Amino acid sequence: MSNRKGVYTGNELIAIAAIDAGCRFYAGYPITPSSEIMEVMSKELPKVGGAFIQMEDEIASMAAAIGAAWTGVKSMTASSGPGISLKSEHIGYACITETPVVIVNIMRGGPSTGFPTAPSQSDVMQARWGTHGDHPAIALVPGNAKEMYYETVRAFNLAEKFRTPVFILGDEILGHMNTMVELPDPSDLDIVERKIYSPKQGEKYKPFDMSKGDVPPMGAFFRGYRFHLTGLNHNEYGYPTIDRDMIKMQQERMMKKVENHVEEIVKNELFNMDDADYVIFAYGSTGAAAKLASKMLREKGKKVGVFRPITIWPFPDRQIDEVITSGKYKGILVAEANLGQIIYEVERVNRGRLPIKDLLKVDGTPVSPTDIVSRFEEVF
Amino acid sequence: MAGYINYEYYLRQDYRNLQWCPGCGDGAILQAFFRAVHELGISKDDMAVVSGIGCSGRISGYIDFNTMHTTHGRPVAFATGIKLAAPDKYVVVFGGDGDQTAIGGNHFIHACRRNIDMTIIVINNNVYGMTGGQYSPTTPSGFKTQTTPYGNYDSQFDIVKLAIGAGATYVARESVIKPVVLTKYIKKALQHKGCSVVEVISNCHINLGRRNKMKSPHAVLEWIKDHTVPLSRANKMSEEELAGKVITGEFVEVEKPEFTESYYKLCESLKGE
Ligand SMILES: Cc1ncc(C[n+]2csc(CCOP(=O)(O)OP(=O)(O)O)c2C)c(N)n1
Ligand code: SF4
Ligand SMILES: [Mg+2]
Numbered sequence: 292m293s294n295r296k297g298v299y300t301g302n303e304l305i306a307i308a309a310i311d312a313g314c315r316f317y318a319g320y321p322i323t324p325s326s327e328i329m330e331v332m333s334k335e336l337p338k339v340g341g342a343f344i345q346m347e348d349e350i351a352s353m354a355a356a357i358g359a360a361w362t363g364v365k366s367m368t369a370s371s372g373p374g375i376s377l378k379s380e381h382i383g384y385a386c387i388t389e390t391p392v393v394i395v396n397i398m399r400g401g402p403s404t405g406f407p408t409a410p411s412q413s414d415v416m417q418a419r420w421g422t423h424g425d426h427p428a429i430a431l432v433p434g435n436a437k438e439m440y441y442e443t444v445r446a447f448n449l450a451e452k453f454r455t456p457v458f459i460l461g462d463e464i465l466g467h468m469n470t471m472v473e474l475p476d477p478s479d480l481d482i483v484e485r486k487i488y489s490p491k492q493g494e495k496y497k498p499f500d501m502s503k504g505d506v507p508p509m510g511a512f513f514r515g516y517r518f519h520l521t522g523l524n525h526n527e528y529g530y531p532t533i534d535r536d537m538i539k540m541q542q543e544r545m546m547k548k549v550e551n552h553v554e555e556i557v558k559n560e561l562f563n564m565d566d567a568d569y570v571i572f573a574y575g576s577t578g579a580a581a582k583l584a585s586k587m588l589r590e591k592g593k594k595v596g597v598f599r600p601i602t603i604w605p606f607p608d609r610q611i612d613e614v615i616t617s618g619k620y621k622g623i624l625v626a627e628a629n630l631g632q633i634i635y636e637v638e639r640v641n642r643g644r645l646p647i648k649d650l651l652k653v654d655g656t657p658v659s660p661t662d663i664v665s666r667f668e669e670v671f
Numbered sequence: 672m673a674g675y676i677n678y679e680y681y682l683r684q685d686y687r688n689l690q691w692c693p694g695c696g697d698g699a700i701l702q703a704f705f706r707a708v709h710e711l712g713i714s715k716d717d718m719a720v721v722s723g724i725g726c727s728g729r730i731s732g733y734i735d736f737n738t739m740h741t742t743h744g745r746p747v748a749f750a751t752g753i754k755l756a757a758p759d760k761y762v763v764v765f766g767g768d769g770d771q772t773a774i775g776g777n778h779f780i781h782a783c784r785r786n787i788d789m790t791i792i793v794i795n796n797n798v799y800g801m802t803g804g805q806y807s808p809t810t811p812s813g814f815k816t817q818t819t820p821y822g823n824y825d826s827q828f829d830i831v832k833l834a835i836g837a838g839a840t841y842v843a844r845e846s847v848i849k850p851v852v853l854t855k856y857i858k859k860a861l862q863h864k865g866c867s868v869v870e871v872i873s874n875c876h877i878n879l880g881r882r883n884k885m886k887s888p889h890a891v892l893e894w895i896k897d898h899t900v901p902l903s904r905a906n907k908m909s910e911e912e913l914a915g916k917v918i919t920g921e922f923v924e925v926e927k928p929e930f931t932e933s934y935y936k937l938c939e940s941l942k943g944e
Contacts, residue, residue, distance in 0.1 A: 316752070316756050318751075318752060337937050337941050338938075338942075340938050340942075342756055342934065344751065344755055346748065346781075347748075350748065351745065351781070352748075354745050354749045354751075354752060355748055355749065355752030355755070357749060357752065358721070358739070358752025359752035359753065359756035360752075361753065362752075362753055362757040366756075380742055380745075381742065384741065495685070512719050512753065512757065512760075513719070513737060513760050514716075516716075517716065517735055517737050517738070518737070518738075519686070519731065519732055520739045520740065521731075521732065521740035522740065522741065523740065530683075530685075530686040530732060531688070531732060531740075
């Protein structure tokens with residue numbers, strides 16, 4: 292493990308990071324531009340005794356990853372837009388059964404088959420609301436090769452900590468770009484290990500215990516105690532219920548276990564912000580472009596900073612509000628590779644206080660620094 | 672381990688919200704399953720029971736095993752994850768005819784193809800029971816359902832042929848009217864290494880029988896008795912005599928490489944790389 296410096300694609304980094312974070316189960320179905328994650332997993336997991344399976348479709352992949360999670364292993368699946376649409380049924384099942392599982396979406400254009408080989412950021416709202424019903428969401432948006440690695444590790448940690456599915460949203464550029472990276476020794480990583488609950492003698496395990504804080508302890512099958520899981524609304528034991536109070540309490544707790552811990556989950560990079568007059572709000576590969584754009588604009592004498600969320604869900608409401616209320620900034624340019632999704636979240640937090648402009652792009656090419664520079668000069 | 676069986680031992684004592692109509696075949700199937708588990712002496716801790724959505728899917732909630740009530744049609748996919756991650760455990764799937772051959776047909780055939788070691792018990796009541804009696808891929812021709820008000824004009828799956836064609840290595844079919852034989856088949860399925868499929872012909876008098884002049888459980892059971900023929904007898908019957916009949920018995924029992932075993936052999940061979 293000593294020398295792990297090398298040239299890796301973002302997709303390879305996600306796969307390596309997953310294994311370093313303790314992932315020992317992968318189920319997937321090939322799809323551009325995410326397939327390399329699966330290919331690396333098929334090569335590496337058997338070497339460490341982990342399980343790999345190519346399923347018959349993405350619905351099944353998500354299901355298998357959830358099934359495996361309840362035997363006590365950390366599990367993952369990866370795909371792109373069309374496959375994520377198929378996984379959505381079971382992402383809801385993972386939410387309601389409070390199953391830790393990591394889902395990677397290497398975004399491409401859409402809807403439908405869209406533009407398989409082109410980068411896009413048009414699934415960010417899907418990551419929030421893709422499956423039906425009220426449910427919590429955690430989604431990370433790494434913006435460079437190093438973050439593809441470290442945010443994957445963080446995704447596993449968050450999944451364990453909050454017992455919920457966690458998305459990593461990359462895009463074709465991040466997934467396929469080759470970068471020289473020095474990987475850490477896995478033993479130096481902060482890893483949240485799966486703590487499998489062991490009930491006391493005579494105690495009945497409650498997979499949805501409400502008395503132990505927002506996140507109930509995670510159990511596992513085949514451990515000498517038996518329990519039930521269902522996608523139906525359920526009580527603390529996991530049994531179906533139609534008790535109105537129970538449904539309400541469990542549903543609210545499921546949301547609050549993320550809402551109450553936003554500060555632990557949210558992560559942003561503020562770049563060139565201290566003395567800036569304007570803010571570019573951008574994430575993922577567009578966030579990386581925004582940082583370059585900020586430098587280019589500064590060379591032209593325009594003091595522009597970048598607010599780059601690295602967690603997109605839950606949304607960094609408080610941090611953006613702070614930027615807006617500071618009174619230091621004259622306007623925000625939101626740049627994203629879609630026809631306007633996250634901009635509505637920024638507007639929601641802004642409540643009309645600062646002028647907000649957009650740079651939206653869906654022609655299959657990434658948002659480049661020069662795109663941002665020229666749009667900025669046009670609007671501010 | 673044969674002999675006295677305390678069914679309560681296998682039933683959850685803290686959840687008994689039975690949703691089934693009185694006389695539903697699902698109860699008899701559950702009983703046969705318990706007997707099989709009991710006679711084989713399998714520990715409840717070593718078995719995961721995964722079910723789909725439907726009246727049949729409710730089984731997992733009532734029984735004291737490691738249980739997962741999943742989504743409509745997909746229990747086999749969840750079970751595949753469980754089995755691959757815990758290859759030394761028993762994994763059993765319960766699903767309806769709609770669950771396993773309509774919405775879940777893809778997962779069903781792929782489990783058979785992989786020959787992954789699990790037992791899939793398909794409860795075929797020839798209808799979508801839970802949703803009020805719409806037709807399923809096994810509803811017989813001419814039968815009236817909520818979505819074939821003029822009689823069924825669609826074609827049927829033969830679940831046994833489907834399983835065999837897809838590669839399952841133990842395939843049997845029996846009906847709820849022969850619980851002893853059914854128990855034997857479930858036992859053999861549980862002992863079999865590989866993907867085993869047991870189709871159980873069951874009665875839904877409420878949502879199939881009622882609309883087809885068979886109001887009582889008894890009437891549907893009579894109908895089942897009339898149109899099922901044991902394999903030994905069927906072998907001596909002509910094609911004309913067999914028209915409209917469903918053959919029961921054991922159809923396939925073969926050995927083939929099992930998926931999880933092949934996978935972990937590979938892992939073993941890569942150790943230290
Ligand atoms: C994705 C999805 N589609 C539809 C349904 C509605 N639904 C619930 S059970 C069922 C049919 C059940 O029929 P079967 O599988 O034969 O089981 P049975 O009730 O007859 O035992 C349907 C269509 C659902 N729960 N989920
Ligand atoms: S509707 Fe039919 S299958 Fe469902 S419980 Fe009633 S009799 Fe059984
Ligand atoms: Mg049915």
